[in-house]
Amino acid sequence: AQTVTQSQPEMSVQEAETVTLSCTYDTSENNYYLFWYKQPPSRQMILVIRQEAYKQQNATENRFSVNFQKAAKSFSLKISDSQLGDTAMYFCAFGLAFVTFGKGTHLIIQP
Amino acid sequence: KAGVTQTPRYLIKTRGQQVTLSCSPISGHRSVSWYQQTPGQGLQFLFEYFSETQRNKGNFPGRFSGRQFSNSRSEMNVSTLELGDSALYLCASSADSGRRNTIYFGEGSWLTVV
Numbered sequence: 001a002q003t004v005t006q007s008q009p010e011m012s013v014q015e016a017e018t019v020t021l022s023c024t025y026d027t028s029e030n031n032y033y034l035f036w037y038k039q040p041p042s043r044q045m046i047l048v049i050r051q052e053a054y055k056q057q058n059a060t061e062n063r064f065s066v067n068f069q070k071a072a073k074s075f076s077l078k079i080s081d082s083q084l085g086d087t088a089m090y091f092c093a094f095g096l097a098f099v100t101f102g103k104g105t106h107l108i109i110q111p
Numbered sequence: 112k113a114g115v116t117q118t119p120r121y122l123i124k125t126r127g128q129q130v131t132l133s134c135s136p137i138s139g140h141r142s143v144s145w146y147q148q149t150p151g152q153g154l155q156f157l158f159e160y161f162s163e164t165q166r167n168k169g170n171f172p173g174r175f176s177g178r179q180f181s182n183s184r185s186e187m188n189v190s191t192l193e194l195g196d197s198a199l200y201l202c203a204s205s206a207d208s209g210r211r212n213t214i215y216f217g218e219g220s221w222l223t224v225v
Contacts, residue, residue, distance in 0.1 A: 033212065043199060045216035091154065095212050098144060098167045099203075101154040 002027045002094050004102035012108040013082055020067075021077045021105045023092030030054075033095035034068065036077045039104070040088040048090070051075065082109050113138065115204050115217035123223045129190040132220045136183050136204030142166075143185040144214055145177060148199040157200075160185055161207075189222075197224045 003026045013019045025034070036048040051059045051068050058066050063080045079086055087109045092102040116135040124130050136143050145157040156169040160179035177187040183204075189196055199221055203214035 035213070037216075042218075044218050045201060045203075047213060047215065050213055095214075098156050098159050098169075099212060099214055100156065101146075103153045 002029075002032075002096060002100050004092050004094050004100055006090075006092050006102035006105050008105045009103070010106040010108070012110060014110050015082060015084060017082055018078065018080050019082055019107065021079075021090050021092075021107065023075045023077070023102060025073050025075065025092070025094045027073070027094065027096070029096055034066075034075045035093040035095060035099065036064070036066070036075075037091045037093060037101075038086075038088045039091065040085075045091075049077065079107075084109050084111060115202055115215055117200075117202050117217035117220050119220060120218065121221045121223075123225060124192050125225055126192055126194060128192050129188060130192060130222060131186055131188045132200055132202075132222075134185045134187075134202030134204075134217060136185070136202075137215060140204035140206050140215075141183050142205045142207060142212065142214075143179055143183065144203045144205070145185070145187050146201040146203065147171075148201055148219070149197075154201070157187065192224045194224050196222065198222060 005024045032053045034051045038046045049061045065078045067076045089104045091104045094100045118133045142161045144159040147155050159167040163179045174190045179185045199219045201219045203216045205212040205214045
């Protein structure tokens with residue numbers, strides 16, 4: 001079974017700073033997808049970014065980028081120029097037959 | 112394009128009762144997945160339906176069941192409710208099933224069991 005580990009339960013940074021959220025996963029598969037989802041206080045889960053395992057190039061979406069290290073089974077999320085609206089739970093997820101989620105990192109952006 | 116719609120949004124049930132939650136996927140999406148979210152266990156996969164067939168199932172007791180209709184709408188049912196079933200139940204839809212999934216979530220159904 002696939003597992004996803006997020007080792008940082010909570011992080012807090014100042015507005016405009018850059019923050020990196022960590023994620024590791026365990027799988028014996030070679031072709032899979034990885035995701036970061038954001039869950040603000042409204043509890044609506046929002047897709048932030050997606051990475052296909054067969055692509056070496058790291059995915060980027062505006063201020064959000066990932067560092068995908070396939071051999072190390074690591075998939076970190078970098079948020080640049082953080083904004084107050086980035087305050088949320090962030091979930092790393094692994095997609096194969098279905099999507100498996102980590103426990104989440106609560107990110108707080110301080111004004 | 113309308114998003115994933117879940118009903119009801121909030122409900123309170125008594126131990127021993129049963130509950131049915133409904134999910135309408137994004138138009139054109141044929142796969143529907145259900146997740147249970149609790150503070151202690153996080154997001155746990157319940158099951159996935161694709162073209163009216165259950166494709167995958169998580170590690171939940173048989174009290175949790177689901178189905179999907181020909182229009183891709185899905186329902187999940189929990190029978191003989193227990194206090195521990197109190198949770199946010201999230202439905203997600205995707206165009207296809209399997210590893211190419213990008214799943215899109217609804218706003219969830221908050222279930223409180225008293």
